[in-house]
Amino acid sequence: MIMSEQINQVFSFLKRREPGIIGESEAQQSAVAVPIVHEDEQPSILLQIRSQALKDQPGDISFPGGKMEDDDLTSVETAARELCEETGIKRFNAAHISALDKWMTPYGMIIYPHVFSVTETSFTPNEEVEELFTVPLNTLMKQTPETYHISSSADIPEDFPFEKIEGGKNYQFRRTVFPEVFYEYEGKHIWGLTARILQHFLRMVERSSLEVKGGK
Template sequence: MIDKLKQSFTNFKPYINTFEIPYIYSVLIPILEIDNNLHILFQVRSKNLKSQPNEISFPGGKFEDTDITFEKTAIRETCEELGIDEKNIDIICPLNIFVAPFNMIINPFLGEIKDFESININKDEVDHIFLVPLNFFINNEPSTYKTQVNIIPDKNFPYHLIPSGENYKFKTGTYDVLFYEYKDYIIWGITAKILKNFVDSYKKRK
């Protein structure tokens, strides 16, 4: 019996426990080299989208089974949103996985867009794009504001199955919300957290 168990886990690749997490995404942090300076590309989402209209984000979207890998999701979504060919994207590396406290996991990738002039944005999804010098984020820390994360059980929660019943003390926590201000743009939320994690990682390796 133990041999069968071992065999079944031979090629097992561990990942974050995704039980009851329906939203798994991939995004690309697009890097461009212009005049010997590195820039990060951001997109402003179309005002007609149902989810987060007019917000600033990285190219990306939900993982589909046909993608096979999270990297493929980032590439596919970037091609769809920026209107570029896959050959124009050079994936540099995966970055730290982001786990949000609201049923969402995001797999970020760092990648180079080799030809800026070939970008032809999909207006159904993207209002416009803009570039920010990487040095801006290296030299400027975001503003940070704390929010509270609490567990609020449903009305039918089985308190009788746990110690202390309705008096059980659930763990609570805090969730930092970050804001970068660049000219007339506000880069905040999940995009800002993924961005800061990348910038901090890069600064340690420079």
């Protein structure tokens, strides 16, 4: 039995802790860099085409990023490490600006996106990268991405204990519906997780512009 003193200790603990995401510790955790490169005084976003030799998502367009390693103390370190490894950018030429919203994806992953300001424009991609390219921020801001909605339903195992739930085998499990967003630039198609993070960043850019206008 939990006594009054014990529950007060629980309350005190809960007040001190920072809330996270249920399932966060079990999920695969990755971090990505959203690099902003300054070209001719115009900001551009640096993206990469993944090598065709890779097992996962060969040829897809992505931000630099990857799984958080045991040696990475924070998601910022992961994003910075992956940015430098995959593009050849020197760490002192990539200033961390801010974290974006972390995202628990429908695929059991948590992604921590971070914005970096990059002062280097000479890139030497590693073997994971087929090509690096930049897209002017203004170009993306003027674009309305194509959006399609994908649904998925529960894949119920044969030994699932239907007798323990109301409705049994007739129980109506929820269907998951999530958007797939597509941006396009010079024949290159940006979609998937990368497009969703890009869309989130562009919305932050738009909100910041509205704040500036509202303050005038």
